[in-house]
Amino acid sequence: MRAPLGLAWKWARARLTRGGRFLVVGLLGIGVNQFLLWAIVELTGLNYLLAAIIASQGSTAFNFAGVESWVFRGAWKPGIVKRFLAFDVLNSLALLLRLPMLFVLTSGLHVHYLVSNLLAIGVLTAVRFVVADGVIWKGQAPAHSTALDPLPGSQEAA
Numbered sequence: 399m400r401a402p403l404g405l406a407w408k409w410a411r412a413r414l415t416r417g418g419r420f421l422v423v424g425l426l427g428i429g430v431n432q433f434l435l436w437a438i439v440e441l442t443g444l445n446y447l448l449a450a451i452i453a454s455q456g457s458t459a460f461n462f463a464g465v466e467s468w469v470f471r472g473a474w475k476p477g478i479v480k481r482f483l484a485f486d487v488l489n490s491l492a493l494l495l496r497l498p499m500l501f502v503l504t505s506g507l508h509v510h511y512l513v514s515n516l517l518a519i520g521v522l523t524a525v526r527f528v529v530a531d532g533v534i535w536k537g538q539a540p541a542h543s544t545a546l547d548p549l550p551g552s553q554e555a556a
Contacts, residue, residue, distance in 0.1 A: 420527050
């Protein structure tokens with residue numbers, strides 16, 4: 399009877415660890431997205447919706463690098479281009495849902511575009527993790543899954 403509980407705990411721990419790491423990478427990516435959105439709108443005068451599309455591509459590349467190197471570290475398998483394209487398609491589909499939310503909040507309800515962007519991203523974060531974990535990286539559990547593994551390149555990783 400102990401073995402099934404041990405396996406269930408190991409499975410849950412791996413999911414929680416990956417979910418936490420995915421969240422950290424995502425939070426950093428939101429910062430990248432917010433910065434890029436602000437810079438594009440404020441420095442070029444481009445419409446906030448067009449700027450959101452460009453900022454999303456930049457943060458998607460950042461997030462993929464983090465997810466690939468930290469969240470699913472040790473799960474390296476061939477097909478990185480395929481995984482990137484799947485990740486980009488997922489985020490582009492999420493963007494199709496995010497842009498109308500951004501428009502309604504910003505142009506309809508007069509919420510500042512950066513606040514609207516944060517709210518819209520927040521709504522879609524959980525959905526993206528479920529798809530990323532269950533489809534893009536399905537069956538690619540990290541070789542070592544501890545919540546305390548350091549970030550690659552940090553002092554602790556050396």
